[in-house]
Amino acid sequence: MRLPLPRPRSLAGQLFAMQVVLVAVVVAGCAVFAYVTDRAQAEETARRQATATAAAVADSPSVVAAARSDEPSALLQPYAESLRRHAGVAFVVIMAPDGTRWTHPEPEQIGRTYLGHIEQARAGRTYTETHLGVLGPSVRTVAPVFDGDRVVALVSAGITIDKISEQVREQVVALLGMAGAALVLGGAGTYVVNARLRRHTHGMNATELSRMHDYHEAALHAVREGLVMLDGRRRIALINDGARELLGLDEGVVGRPAAELGLPAPLTGALLSSEPRVDETHLTADRVLVVNTRPVVGGERRGTVVTLRDRTELQALSGELDSERGFTEALRSQAHEAANRLHTVVSLIELGRVAEAVEFATAELELAQALTDRVVDAVGEPVLAALLLGKAAQANERGVELVLTEDSRIDDGLVPATLPARDLVTILGNLIDNAVEAAGGTPQARVTVTVAARTGDGELLLRVGDTGPGVRPADRDAVLGRGWTTRGPGRGLGLALVGQAVTRASGTLDITSTREGGAQFTARLPLPEPTAVPTVLPEAALLAAARTGGTDGGGRPSAASATGADPGRAPGTDPAPAPGVTPHGAKEVTP
The missing domain is CATH 3.30.450.20 (PAS domain)
Incomplete structure (x- = not known):
């Protein structure tokens, strides 16, 4: 049977345990330091107190006078005991220079030899030491009593170690109380902080937090x-x-x-x-x-x-799909109209009106072919031509006439690769859609389109005007923003995409009004500078150049060939015509 391993303690729990131990160690260290410091201070205070007491007794004239008498103990014992009680010391012992006690807190010790070192005091120097005496270990000071230059007595005052320890114990009790309070407060503060940390870390341990961070970083950069x-x-x-x-x-x-x-x-x-x-x-x-x-x-x-x-590609594909759907709808509409016309033609033939049937069929054909020829003739760019034909069919189905202006002209190959066909479809398709919708339902509904590559000005001009209500001057700055529309919610992205495509092409988009009061959008897209194209000679000129001396080395006929001169013929005579070409360049007709 496998025992379940205990779950690692949470990060907050680990920090709490560590902080509690740290607080306890700090408090204990502070307590020990305070105890040692207080002990040293208490001993130093005892030394100073004993020294001051001994010096005061040694300087007393009454002590000198008693030392000269025959019974110094009788004179000095009451004085020494009174001074001891008032000075707060453990003993005041006055003795002869040989160490015989004259006074002592215990009267039976009077007359006995002092326990301690008195050599330095006998030599006239005050001396402090810690020594074991009758009352126990004590801190004592021995001072000489001078009568002139002669040491006539010695004074020893001291405080027992037990009394010093008692004072320190009182301080230690207070110190332990403060240390305990500090430990409790530190533990409580640590608990509060770690409870807050536990909430923020959701009780996870360090390993779990590290793993979550790694997952977070991986997911963040993988998305x-x-x-x-x-x-x-x-x-x-x-x-x-x-x-x-x-x-x-x-x-x-x-x-x-x-x-x-x-x-x-x-x-x-x-x-x-x-x-x-x-x-x-x-x-x-x-x-x-x-x-x-x-x-x-x-x-x-x-x-x-x-x-x-990113919906850029999707939006572009959606626009292309809308265009394809429009083309399909236009083809469906044209197929429906063609079926109606075909039924009409068949009915006229069945009625024996063949001439009228032919006239009706050719008139419809010429009308449709005229529009196709006009667009294909003016717009050599296949994508734009297909777009215009499809939009014309859609506009016609909605009762709107789409007119391509006479100055429209784009030769195939003039649109550079820097202007993607997708952007051109976005610009022109959205502008025509908006114009058709705006012009629909108005008298003489018409949309006028101009597409022209002006190489002299270095620009591609796309202009769409309508006979609709137009755009108010106050709204022209907001028209290209996302969501601007007059056709209800869910619309308003087309013109924003137009503005975006024009900006990508480094072009400009102007909004003005037509003569009918409708809106007119003019997009100007820059074209690259045209490159020089070498002159290509017609085939007949090349043949003539070959006969008469070739070119001048730059792809042009030489001087002789340019003037028609033949170095091999007499001046003033006509050159022989080339086979199959008349002297005037007309083709020969063989009977």
């Missing part, structure tokens, strides 16, 4: 989505690599207030909001982000957790 944590003061407390990339922030952003990161105002407002946000779409300079926020609450607001998902 591709952006994760931002704000503290209670709305400062960046934590941010992962994905969030830094999505928001365009550097590594030194931790600790900075969220309001000072330079993010768009709507996104900053979402980060600072006290209310949770769920799947909100926000725009940065070059990304579409889905933002979720949730406050961290634990008795008080501790901060906010923010998750960021």
Whole structure:
């Protein structure tokens, strides 16, 4: 049977035990130090007190006078006992220079020899020592009594070690009481602090906390989505690599207030909001982000957790899908209309009106072909041409005429690779969709589109105007913001994406009014400088150059070939025509 291993003590419990032991050791050390210090101070006080008493007795004239008498004990014993009681010492012994006691607290000791060292006192020096006497160990001072220059007596005053120890014991009791109180207060404070720590660490031990930190770091950097944590003061407390990339922030952003990161105002407002946000779409300079926020609450607001998902690619694909869906819908509509026209043609033929059937069919065909030819002729960029044809069909289905202006012209290959087709579809497609919706239901509903590559000005011009109600001047600054719309909730992202795409291309977007009062959006996107293209000669000129002397080395005919001169013929005669080419460049007709 395996006994379950005890769970390691929590970090708070370990700290509590360690702090209690530390407090106990500190208190015990302080108590021992205080005891030793008090003991030394008590002994020093006893030495000073004994020395002062002995010196006072030795300087007394009555002692000198008694030392000259025949019965010094009778004169000095009452004086010595009175002084002993008032001075607070254990004994005052006055003796002859040979050590014979004249006074003593115990009268039977009078006349006996003093127990201690008196050699230095007999030599005229005051001497202090600790010695075992009749009353026990004591701290004593022996001082000489002078009569002129002659030592006539000796005085010894002292305090017993027991009395010193008794004084120290009284201090030790008070010291132990203070040490116990300090230990209790220290333990209580440690318990309170560790209880708070236990709540914050959720009772986990050091190993569990270390493991959680490792998991936290691994998860933080493994998540591709952006994760931002704000503290209670709305400062960046934590941010992962994905969030830094999505928001365009550097590594030194931790600790900075969220309001000072330079993010768009709507996104900053979402980060600072006290209310949770769920799947909100926000725009940065070059990304579409889905933002979720949730406050961290634990008795008080501790901060906010923010998750960021990149929806840029998804939004672009969604736009392309909408365009494809529009194309499909346009084809369905055209198929439906074609079926109606075909039924009409068949019915006319069945009625014997063949000429009218032919006229009806060719008129519809010419009308559809004219629009296709106009778009294909003017717009050589395949993506834009397909977009315009699809949008024209959608507009026609909604009763709106889509007109491509006469000055529209984009040759194939003029749009550089720096302007992705996806961005062009985003800009032009959203502008046309908004214009068709705005013009729908108005008299003479019309959307006018201009697409022109102006190489001289170095710009690609995309202009869309409508006959709708237009945009008020006061709203023109807010039109490109996320959520601005006049068509109810859930809309308002298209123009924001247009502004984002124009900004990515380093272009400009102007909002004005048409002559009919509708809105006109003009996007100008920079084109690179055209590169010099070497002159390519026509085939006939090259053939002539080959016959008459070739080119001048730079891809151009030589002087002789340019003037038609033939070095091998006489001046004034015409050159022989090339096979299959008339002298005027017309093809020969063989009968």
